Amino acid sequence: MAKIIIPTPLRKFTSNQAAVAVQSGTVIESIRDLTFQYPDLDKHLFNEDQQLRGFVRVFIGEDDIEDLQGHDTPVQQGDTISIIPAIAGGI
Amino acid sequence: MSAEIKFSSEELARYSRHIILPEFNIEGQKKLKKGKVLVVGTGGLGAPLLLYLAAAGVGTIGMVDFDVVDDSNLQRQVLFTRDDIGQPKVIAAKKRLEALNPYIKFVAHQTALTSDNAMDIIKDYDVIADGTDNFPTRYLVNDACVLLGKVNVYASIYRFEGQATVFNYTDKLGITGPNYRDLFPTPPPPGLVPSCAEGGVLGVLPGILGSIQASEVIKVLSGVGETLNGRLFLFDAATFETRTLKIKRRKDNPLNGDNPTQKGLIDYQQFCGFEKPSDHAEKFPVKTINVKQLHNLISQKANIQIVDVREAYEYEIANIHGELMPKSEVAHHVQKIAKDKQVIVHCRSGKRSADVIELLQEKYGFENLYNLEGGILAWAKEIDHSMATY
Numbered sequence: 001m002a003k004i005i006i007p008t009p010l011r012k013f014t015s016n017q018a019a020v021a022v023q024s025g026t027v028i029e030s031i032r033d034l035t036f037q038y039p040d041l042d043k044h045l046f047n048e049d050q051q052l053r054g055f056v057r058v059f060i061g062e063d064d065i066e067d068l069q070g071h072d073t074p075v076q077q078g079d080t081i082s083i084i085p086a087i088a089g090g091i
Numbered sequence: 092m093s094a095e096i097k098f099s100s101e102e103l104a105r106y107s108r109h110i111i112l113p114e115f116n117i118e119g120q121k122k123l124k125k126g127k128v129l130v131v132g133t134g135g136l137g138a139p140l141l142l143y144l145a146a147a148g149v150g151t152i153g154m155v156d157f158d159v160v161d162d163s164n165l166q167r168q169v170l171f172t173r174d175d176i177g178q179p180k181v182i183a184a185k186k187r188l189e190a191l192n193p194y195i196k197f198v199a200h201q202t203a204l205t206s207d208n209a210m211d212i213i214k215d216y217d218v219i220a221d222g223t224d225n226f227p228t229r230y231l232v233n234d235a236c237v238l239l240g241k242v243n244v245y246a247s248i249y250r251f252e253g254q255a256t257v258f259n260y261t262d263k264l265g266i267t268g269p270n271y272r273d274l275f276p277t278p279p280p281p282g283l284v285p286s287c288a289e290g291g292v293l294g295v296l297p298g299i300l301g302s303i304q305a306s307e308v309i310k311v312l313s314g315v316g317e318t319l320n321g322r323l324f325l326f327d328a329a330t331f332e333t334r335t336l337k338i339k340r341r342k343d344n345p346l347n348g349d350n351p352t353q354k355g356l357i358d359y360q361q362f363c364g365f366e367k368p369s370d371h372a373e374k375f376p377v378k379t380i381n382v383k384q385l386h387n388l389i390s391q392k393a394n395i396q397i398v399d400v401r402e403a404y405e406y407e408i409a410n411i412h413g414e415l416m417p418k419s420e421v422a423h424h425v426q427k428i429a430k431d432k433q434v435i436v437h438c439r440s441g442k443r444s445a446d447v448i449e450l451l452q453e454k455y456g457f458e459n460l461y462n463l464e465g466g467i468l469a470w471a472k473e474i475d476h477s478m479a480t481y
Contacts, residue, residue, distance in 0.1 A: 005332075005334075008249055008251065008252045008327075009249060009290075018327075018330060053277070053279075054275060054276040054277030054278075055275050055277055055278055055279040057275070059336045062334070063336075063337055064336070064337065064339065066339075066341075067337070067339055082325075082334060082336065084323070084325070084336070085279065086275040086278060086279055087247045087248065087249040087252065087254060088224060088225050088226045088247050088249075089248045089290070089292055090134055090135060090136045090221070090222045090223050090224040090246070090248060090297065091134025091135050091136070091158075091168070091222070091223070091224040091297075
């Protein structure tokens with residue numbers, strides 16, 4: 001299993017869970033496991049072409065998956081996956 | 092470079108803790124005094140940023156804000172006191188900061204930063220610190236910084252969570268790091284990520300993130316230490332989890348990727364999905380009612396329905412006995428909204444309710460909906476002065 005950390009703006013789609021345990025394998029398999037558990041997340045993470053949306057980045061450990069092998073980046077047991085959305089608050 | 096910068100004996104005494112700091116010393120202090128920093132937004136992030144930059148002795152500090160001080164700001168905007176309520180923020184801030192440090196210069200830009208004025212305002216500064224509260228201005232500040240070659244020290248906050256980094260920083264080898272468009276090529280659709288005004292924010296959180304921003308500004312100016320260039324710092328105050336992630340430039344960045352397509356500023360409202368009204372919305376504009384008219388209707392016991400589209404926790408702070416149907420759940424409550432009488436829809440300020448009415452008109456064919464102008468804030472101001480505002 002690996003862990004996906006859910007950012008605050010998306011926690012309303014994960015019953016307020018801050019972290020969710022998912023299958024390891026490839027990063028897309030892990031995220032698909034997350035959206036299988038919480039289907040409402042799907043449209044916030046993926047566009048119609050099943051690509052990650054432009055305001056969401058996915059990291060394994062401290063590396064952006066775009067700088068690794070994209071959707072096919074392997075996820076090891078115990079890895080931490082971060083979903084980072086844009087937030088804009090400041091005042 | 093900074094040879095011409097001189098300090099009075101009072102300044103040397105004031106900055107002595109910097110001057111005796113190894114690596115920083117008098118050279119670092121001179122670079123601060125020579126530095127020109129623009130703080131965009133004098134709110135939760137802007138408050139600690141401005142206080143620390145002024146205390147540290149940054150020579151020229153500009154600030155941009157169009158807003159006035161409100162009581163609900165004082166939960167986190169530690170620059171202001173009750174005496175400042177109703178005053179333009181940049182004017183109140185300038186007065187407070189001049190009292191703190193008389194040896195430096197402050198410039199108040201009492202305006203919203205827009206595509207029309209951003210290049211002109213930003214060009215005179217070395218470093219920009221972005222403490223704004225919305226996506227259009229975030230992209231505007233970023234693009235202007237990239238086009239003008241300015242460093243953009245960035246932080247943003249939401250509820251218990253903060254992000255900070257340094258964008259568009261050119262290192263000693265002449266290599267420029269990523270900017271906001273490398274991290275987030277496109278903004279989220281309007282409504283997915285609520286503002287702090289709607290979603291709430293832990294008051295001390297902007298204090299923490301704004302202080303990190305101030306620290307990064309001082310490092311950029313003084314050249315001391317290693318900035319957050321190429322690294323995104325994340326902080327969750329609720330769990331005290333911190334992460335520092337690597338971010339890189341993207342080939343498809345429209346400003347400075349392999350094939351740049353964007354040579355100037357654009358319409359950021361449109362870019363962020365705040366579209367011009369659709370054909371339907373133009374044909375059926377949102378009808379409005381003001382608080383005095385609503386007050387009269389209630390006094391006359393008129394047969395009306397009041398729908399409150401705020402969140403439950405906002406309802407607890409103050410309400411006018413409307414039926415609570417939070418904006419995100421309205422579609423599930425459509426059958427509860429009358430079609431045969433006047434229905435007044437309201438939120439905090441009138442924005443969310445206007446969005447709801449547009450949706451209900453377009454999707455469900457309602458023709459009897461009226462938006463309460465100025466929302467419950469206007470009600471508190473004009474009808475019920477004892478009502479709490481937030």
